[in-house]
Amino acid sequence: MALNEGNIDWVVAAVALLAGIVIGVLIRHFSGSQRATSQKLKQRLAETELELKGLRENVNTHFTDVTTLARNLARQSEALQSRLDADASALASDPALKRRPKVDATEESEEDTTSLHIPRDYADGNGTLDESYGLRQKQESHGTDPQPPRY
Template sequence: MNEGNIDWVVAIVALLAGIAIGVLIRHFSGSQRNTSQKLKQRLAETELELKKLRESVNTHFADVTTLARNITRQSEELQARLDTDAGTMASDPALKRKRQVIAPEDSEEETNALHVPRDYADSNGTLDESYGLRQKQEGDSTDPQPPRY
C-alpha cells in the first residue's frame, strides 16, 4: 500500500469512529429526553388528579353544609312540635305552669349569650388608661401633663 491509500483508510476509520461516538451520544441524550417527557406526563397527571381532588373536596363541603342545615332545620321543627304537643297534651296544670316559666328564661339566656366581642375593658382593666400608674401623693407637684392622644 502506498501512502495515499493509508490516508484514505485512516480517514474512513476516523469517520466510522465519529459516527459511532455520535450514535452513542445521541442514545444517551435521547434517554434524557424520554425521561423528561415521562416526568412532564407524570406532572400533568398529578395536576389533573389534584384538580379532581379539590373539586371533590369542594363538593363534599357543600354537601356537608347542606346536610348540617337540614339537620338544624329538622331539629328546630322537632323542638317546635314537641312544645306544641306538650302544650296540648299535658293534662297536669303544674307542668303547664312550669313550661310557661321555663320558656321565657331560655329565650333570655339565648339573647344574653350572644354578644359582640370587644377590644376594651369595662373599667380598671389592663386596657384602661390609668392601669399601672400610681396615685398622686399630696406632696407631688401639680405640673400640667401633656395631653394624651
C-alpha cells in the first residue's frame, strides 16, 4: 500500500485532531482539580472566619459578664464594710473598735503611698547587694583561725 500525498494529509490531520483532543482533556482534568481544590479552600476559609467571629462574640460576652460580676462584687464588698462599720459603732462597747475604721482608713492610705515606689537595683544600708554582705566581723575575743586570703 502506497500512501499518496492526499492520504498523508488526511492521516496527519487525524493524528493532530486526536492529539488536540487528548491535550484538551488533560488540560480540562488538571484545571478542574485545581478549581475543586480552590473551592474547598474558599469553603474552609469561610468556615474558619465564621468560627473566629463566633469566638470573638463569646470573648466579648465573657468580658462583659466578668466586668458586671466584678462591679457587683465591689458593691457588695462596700455594702458589707459599711454595715460592719455601722454595727461596730452601734454594738461595740470597746471605744477602740469604734475608732478602728478611721484608723484602718489612714493605714490603707499610707500603704498605698509606700507601695508605689519605683524598683531599685541597690539596697539601703547593709543589704544583700552590699559588698560586705555575708562577711562576719572579726571577733576580738578568742584567737580564731586565720582565714585564707580572698582573691
